[in-house]
Amino acid sequence: MSTAAYTASVEDYLKAIYELSRDSGSAGTSEVAARLAVAPASVSAMVRRLVEHGLVSHEPYHGLRLTKEGRAVALQLVRRHRVLEAYLVAALGYTWDQVHDEAERLEHAASPALINRMAAAIGEPAVDPHGAPIPTAHGKLEEPKYRTLGDLTAGESAQIVRVEDKDPELLRYLASLRFMPGATVSCLRREPYEGPLTIRVGSKTHVIGPPLAARIFVDEA
Amino acid sequence: MSTAAYTASVEDYLKAIYELSRDSGSAGTSEVAARLAVAPASVSAMVRRLVEHGLVSHEPYHGLRLTKEGRAVALQLVRRHRVLEAYLVAALGYTWDQVHDEAERLEHAASPALINRMAAAIGEPAVDPHGAPIPTAHGKLEEPKYRTLGDLTAGESAQIVRVEDKDPELLRYLASLRFMPGATVSCLRREPYEGPLTIRVGSKTHVIGPPLAARIFVDEA
DNA sequence: AACGTAATTTAGACATGTCTAGAATCGAGC
């Protein structure tokens, strides 16, 4: 249960491990180091403390996993982050490329009560501005694995449901192309050998490379 | 000028010194220690760093003063604190006894841009929910010295303009009595020898002691 | 099976912010 108050650093490590291990099941030391922009040795030091506090399990040289408690802490932080992002856009006129850094700091200072009030004030959204689902106040979350724009076959249509959210410049570019959650897109052409894709959104068509297409998630139209 | 980013601790020390030295001109080590709930030795240690950074001047054994730069940092923090309090009440349904602790943490995480958006969203209020004036974005603030309810002579009327804001229980009690900024009050009786005061607010009268009366600030009606 | 590179951990250092214990200083009252 634990109403223990963890430091901002501890929370950020747990969130990083949560996000990195979501797909693969476990996270590596240097992945965490890269994500948090710290030295690998700093991660090793922190992991020792996280293990002592029962938040992480660690098989030396083979990766990190969250314990039940660590996962609960991470999910509460993810909820605070995503509600904050949604609130900043819906209530205070932020654009979706401006919210991440602000939320990254506020998430450690906002009480659960404030987060719940913010969520209520904007109608309890299910997803944040980038399409990421928002865990409930009780820590329930289902995060579906979507296909990406790069997975579409020529002629196929789909709806954008989520985009990667860490890079503001990418978000501004995507907005300029109208590649945003809710938009319906069609794959008109795929050049061979990992070549560019021709995508129609609305009345416009855009040619984008596979690396960009891999950062845009889609679902049935 | 300095866009240096100071730690939350440094900001809190500067705010404490600002508030404690506002009237008397300087602040003592143990006053600061009491306000921040730390040991006096911790204040001595922090003061050494604040002096090194040019934020505080210190005459050993005789008190602390903010430098121009220290004062500017403190005023920006005071602005963030008071705008946050006002926003939580005006936009999110907080009561005035719930906002202080939340603002005390958020003030260190909220960007000036967020604070400006919040202030604009609620109509650029001049004062926070407790009647404390809000510094401008450029750090201008005039904080008048008001008389207190305990200074009123029998028969005199005045308007409540501000109350002390650190104690939530006090704030709930004041709200139950309708002793809130904007209320017009009259001093009906003063018992001699520091005795209780009989105060009328609206159609009700209340009898309060001088210590409480000293925590309620009034101005011409 | 041995090698070599990359990932990881350990060792040692440092900055920040806090504490307790004890020394130094101030200032009020005699």
Place this chain on the structure above:
DNA sequence: GCTCGATTCTAGACATGTCTAAATTACGTT
């Protein structure tokens, strides 16, 4: 002017979180 109690400062310790440099481990390639 001296003394004593309160205030303030210093010394030394500790927790947290970070770093660089060096040792260790894992594992794909030869």
